[in-house]
Amino acid sequence: MRHYISEGVGRRMMSLAQKMGAVSLMIKSLIVWSFRAKPETREIVKQSVRIGVDSLSVTILTSFFTGMVLALQMGYTSKYLFNEPLYIGTMVAFSLVKELAPVLTSIVVAGRVGASVTAEIGTMKVTEQIDALYTLGTNPTRYLLIPRYAAFLITIPLLTVFADFMGIFGGFLVSNIKFSVPSSVYWNDIFTFMEIKNFMHGFVKTFAFAFMIVTVSCYKGLTCEEGAEGVGKATTESVVTSMVLVMVLDYFISAALVAVGLI
Amino acid sequence: MIEIKNLTKIYSGRKVLDDACISINSGEIFSVIGPSGCGKSTLLKCIVRLIKPESGRILVDGKNVVDIDDEFELAKIRKDFGYLFQGGALFDSLTVMENITFGLKYLTDIPKSEYPRIAREKLALVGLEKAENIKPAELSGGMKKRAALARAIAAEPKYILYDEPTTGLDPITSDMILGLISDMAAKLKITSIIVTHDIKLAFTISNRIAMLDKGNFEISGTPEELRRSSSPVFKKFTDDALSSDVQGRRHDLEVKHKQY
């Protein structure tokens, strides 16, 4: 029994090291082929549109309600503490722009698109379509990975900016209607304090999240095990890994950004 | 010419190919037969280096492909090959037409305006004229196989590797595909390697046949030579099929049935 457990742990450690190695190789070939071959512009557009179509409505809905609930909580909290609703705009905007919009958007995209990228590439792997790419003169890095990396790196930051606006707008509605905060006060609370570096703090993070999600999604697809079962398993693992890593990365990148002055 | 020398491929400790040696001459139709799971598809994948064998050499026109690891170099070698995958391996996200012309962009200098003509021409060859704008998911198994065949031959490569070209096809379509394979070999001087269970097919169109068993080539030669051979493994594998004693086999099966 003990032997079995320790062997299992050993294998996990081993496989983690192996995975890191495989991921680095994947990224290396990505860099190599970005220089070696012309990008597949058509595929990049197709993938970007797909991410947009798949996640725009969910992103809008999530960020809108997040902004609303932030305003609600902030309104009641400050009424409770100071007897009047203060700084709702400031709190809503800072929370959204620095944290919630990047994180929620990334999680939405990981769930909606990351999962389908893994399923798609995994299916291609088990049905020999990846092999077919090689025999038809191209390869998965060039035809599948580069366009998906480009699309994720373009769309997640854009969707986040959308989410920023939607959330702030949601917060505005609640603070204006529920707490009767005049609109000039709400916007003033935001723009008196918000600086470009605060926005950049959140915006920079989206690139890191995008890179991580597309890496996990593609890697899980390419290393998928045989059969439909393998594809299902890879898809679930892909989503869970991406979501957990968004949270973990978020802390460390935020700390690093604050350290370099992007507060 | 493709020369395979002492090829060994190991999957999780099991030698699927074990010191296999064979050579395939330019312009010939060469068939590899053998029981299911004996490593026929593995052999084809090694030739185009989709799989890296553990040891041995594969010389394609004198160049050893086993040692090449750079994707750029491998891509150059693969340009000479068309590959019909056992399961078709059509791209689900593209239409049949897009599938067929997919490789042209990477493998040839043919202008884009020619693509539709080429696709229609190849589709006509495999009897799929009306399928150009549908997605693979809407095709039957046999139609997929034929569309995949059209894709494999689209760039008119020097070598074509066919993995089970006729499984899942009715006898008439099957004959049509055989006609197509031998036509292409004759007219375009294409070297063909056919992997199949179908002994009759192998004996009908091949210049030479080899039988893969237990990791290496049990026997190889022209159809006549094989017919005269006395290898027991080969005899056992082919006897039923070649004698075409359908009635006898039916009888055997019925007897077996009754025993249960």
Ligand SMILES: Nc1ncnc2c1ncn2[C@@H]1O[C@H](COP(=O)(O)OP(=O)(O)OP(=O)(O)O)[C@@H](O)[C@H]1O
């Ligand atoms: N990726 C793999 N990992 C582990 N084992 C494999 C893998 N691919 C094939 N094998 C094993 O290698 C053996 C040969 O497989 P291969 O697909 O070459 O057989 P085949 O001769 O083409 O069979 P069939 O006629 O049924 O297509 C099989 O026993 C199979 O289980």
Ligand SMILES: [Mg+2]
């Ligand atoms: Mg096979």
